[in-house]
Amino acid sequence: MAKIGWNVESANKLYNIDKWGVGYFFVDNEGFMVCSPHKNKKQTIRILDVIKEAKESYDLDTPLQIRFQDLLKHRVVSLNEAFHKAIGEYNYKSKYMGVFPIKVNQLREVVEEIITSGTKYNIGIEVGSKPELLAAMSLHTNYESLIICNGYKDIQYIRHALNGRKLGKKIIIVAEKIEEIKSIIDVAKELNVVPLIGLRVKLASKSMGKWATSSGENAKFGLSTVDILNAIQLLKEENYFDSLKLIHFHIGSQIPDIRVITTSVREAARFYAKLIKIGCSIDYIDVGGGLGVDYDGSRTIFPSSANYSLREYANSIVFGVMDVCNEEKVKHPIIVTESGRALVAHHSLIVVEVFGKIEKINKLKDIKINEDSNKLVKEIYEIRQSLSNERIEEYLHDLEYLKKQAKTLFDLGYLDLQSKAIIESLYWDIAFEICKKYNDCDYIPDEIKELQNSLSDQYLLNFSVFQSIPDNWALGQLFPIVPIHRLLEKPNYKATFGDITCDSDGKVNKFIDLQDVKDAISLHNINGEPYYIGFFITGAYQDTLGDLHNLFGRVNEVHIFLDSDEEKGWYIEETIKGSTISEVLNVKQYSTEDLVRGMKKQIDFAIKSDIVKPSEGMKLLSEYEKALDDYTYLKIKSK
Ligand SMILES: *Cc1c(COP(=O)(O)O)cnc(C)c1O
Numbered sequence: 001m002a003k004i005g006w007n008v009e010s011a012n013k014l015y016n017i018d019k020w021g022v023g024y025f026f027v028d029n030e031g032f033m034v035c036s037p038h039k040n041k042k043q044t045i046r047i048l049d050v051i052k053e054a055k056e057s058y059d060l061d062t063p064l065q066i067r068f069q070d071l072l073k074h075r076v077v078s079l080n081e082a083f084h085k086a087i088g089e090y091n092y093k094s095k096y097m098g099v100f101p102i103k104v105n106q107l108r109e110v111v112e113e114i115i116t117s118g119t120k121y122n123i124g125i126e127v128g129s130k131p132e133l134l135a136a137m138s139l140h141t142n143y144e145s146l147i148i149c150n151g152y153k154d155i156q157y158i159r160h161a162l163n164g165r166k167l168g169k170k171i172i173i174v175a176e177k178i179e180e181i182k183s184i185i186d187v188a189k190e191l192n193v194v195p196l197i198g199l200r201v202k203l204a205s206k207s208m209g210k211w212a213t214s215s216g217e218n219a220k221f222g223l224s225t226v227d228i229l230n231a232i233q234l235l236k237e238e239n240y241f242d243s244l245k246l247i248h249f250h251i252g253s254q255i256p257d258i259r260v261i262t263t264s265v266r267e268a269a270r271f272y273a274k275l276i277k278i279g280c281s282i283d284y285i286d287v288g289g290g291l292g293v294d295y296d297g298s299r300t301i302f303p304s305s306a307n308y309s310l311r312e313y314a315n316s317i318v319f320g321v322m323d324v325c326n327e328e329k330v331k332h333p334i335i336v337t338e339s340g341r342a343l344v345a346h347h348s349l350i351v352v353e354v355f356g357k358i359e360k361i362n363k364l365k366d367i368k369i370n371e372d373s374n375k376l377v378k379e380i381y382e383i384r385q386s387l388s389n390e391r392i393e394e395y396l397h398d399l400e401y402l403k404k405q406a407k408t409l410f411d412l413g414y415l416d417l418q419s420k421a422i423i424e425s426l427y428w429d430i431a432f433e434i435c436k437k438y439n440d441c442d443y444i445p446d447e448i449k450e451l452q453n454s455l456s457d458q459y460l461l462n463f464s465v466f467q468s469i470p471d472n473w474a475l476g477q478l479f480p481i482v483p484i485h486r487l488l489e490k491p492n493y494k495a496t497f498g499d500i501t502c503d504s505d506g507k508v509n510k511f512i513d514l515q516d517v518k519d520a521i522s523l524h525n526i527n528g529e530p531y532y533i534g535f536f537i538t539g540a541y542q543d544t545l546g547d548l549h550n551l552f553g554r555v556n557e558v559h560i561f562l563d564s565d566e567e568k569g570w571y572i573e574e575t576i577k578g579s580t581i582s583e584v585l586n587v588k589q590y591s592t593e594d595l596v597r598g599m600k601k602q603i604d605f606a607i608k609s610d611i612v613k614p615s616e617g618m619k620l621l622s623e624y625e626k627a628l629d630d631y632t633y634l635k636i637k638s639k
Helices: 008-015 017-021 047-058 069-090 108-117 130-139 155-166 178-191 209-214 225-237 258-277 310-328 375-386 392-412 417-437 446-455 470-475 581-587 592-608 614-627
Strands: 025-027 033-035 064-068 096-101 124-127 146-149 170-175 196-200 244-248 284-286 334-337 348-358 457-461 481-483 493-498 521-523 532-535 556-562 570-576
Touching: 008 017, 008 025, 017 025, 033 047, 047 064, 047 348, 047 532, 047 556, 047 570, 064 069, 069 096, 069 108, 069 310, 069 334, 069 556, 096 108, 096 146, 108 130, 124 130, 130 146, 130 155, 146 155, 155 170, 155 178, 170 178, 170 244, 178 225, 196 225, 225 258, 244 258, 258 284, 258 310, 310 334, 375 392, 375 417, 392 417, 392 446, 417 446, 446 493, 581 592, 592 614
Parallel strands: 064 556, 096 124, 096 334, 124 146, 146 170, 170 196, 196 244, 244 284, 284 334, 457 493
Antiparallel strands: 025 033, 064 348, 348 457, 348 532, 481 532, 493 521, 556 570
16 A cells, blocks of 8 residues: 555665666566566566466475576676777777686576676686586586686696696686696696696785785785796796786675775786786786675675776776786786676575564553552653653653663562563553654654664564575675565564574674665564565575575575566576475485484384374374475465
């Protein structure tokens, strides 16, 4: 039901959707969140429709992860076009070749989509381990594109890479330390192939924010200037000088400030130029990842934001490299980027259902006060009766004082449960009334803000923070969170979230805001119908980092494709069923057979001992067996 003064624009503004949604996500005229994978307002997908279709046609419940494959394609094209444009505008004399760092999302369908939609741009793959390399080698069929091998390497890792060279793949092994160069040379001699070698340089330029430690002089990775000269010496001695083809740096993920990128690119370009001048035949400069995603939509240097666009990013890299090369009078190198987050973050979201709430305002049914009531009870009752608009802050201070007194009395044994309940009930009641008076004020004093936050309810969500948004727990990273429907109704409740793990860290109590961070999110009342919350921009890193806390497993997943032949304009191309209970138990070494055998033994014993009837016993066993095939999350009662 639309309320006067509240409309789509209000919802947009409250959740800042237009800003972080960058055209991919917005609210339609009927108050539903929609995805527009190509930023085309005529081709939209209602997220609630996807939830319904997943349930009705595939029996897949929430929590549900939704991937928009066309959005992924749009990201790949946008990144490449941004560089092509910059190269054209600046008249840069070489080209751009992106590689996708597979660690950011290793799901086969994601990697395949990126490779397919990036074929015409020769998009390659960046790997950091043997498993990643083996996956990449099989998927990589466009031999014009690169495979870049980062991370620490043993002999086997190097061997796999050089085996790929034998097939004619452009696999570049980036040395993180000098010993790796020795190993590369040894294996190359043994296999009789010409390796392509890169050097990771340790830049002095430092990143900022949550991922800053990948850079600077104390970074875990990379070669110092002395190391680089020693490496070159070694390559020359062993006759592999011409194998040095690339210089690389990576100063950290989610770099919020474009100035950091500009500075580090120029520093790396200087290394490139000086190396060319001493005779190296380097072809590529690889500027790593770090391209930021504006999760809160504030366009600032806040850690969950970025103060630049894709276009500005491409421009500053192309221009920076070119400017340094022109100054130094060396040829322009091929520019490689390893953007992961910016390619995959937007394409995926997770939808979870609210299954209850813990309310602060919890009124005792009938409050009776009489002569004999406790003095504190009488005083707080007095405040409730005389509450008026004037002197409201004074009431607040009295109220806080009474609350403290009540705690002391209870601790000393002078307050009975009934009086304590009356005091608490009146406290929240008065607090609510005080906050209400500030509802439509432009300026809200800090102590009222604090009170407002303390009044917020806790909405309980059927998911695990640790499985689905681990960076929120581990790093305090913010993701945009919005109810996916009812956005024509004004959300009148302030709330935080609790998940279903038995862990007090399983909560979300920081939310995006244009200014700073909000301590509560505005939500609707729960009205008996399912109420769904979307966690957006979760396509980067979260899937892989997610863990099995409390044995809540992988969530159900659907992949959506646009298709104009379909009546709705889209279809579910693929479904991946979330983990079953037996699957997560197997990971921890409980074999299904053993579990069932263990139960059967106990049930047989119970039957023999006449504790249960045989038919009952058999029913118990069959229920246990069936339950092992269930989803690990709560089955919320149908309403
Ligand atoms: C993680 C990583 C990336 C990806 O960084 P994003 O910020 O996600 O683009 C790129 N290169 C290297 C070496 C990495 O370790």
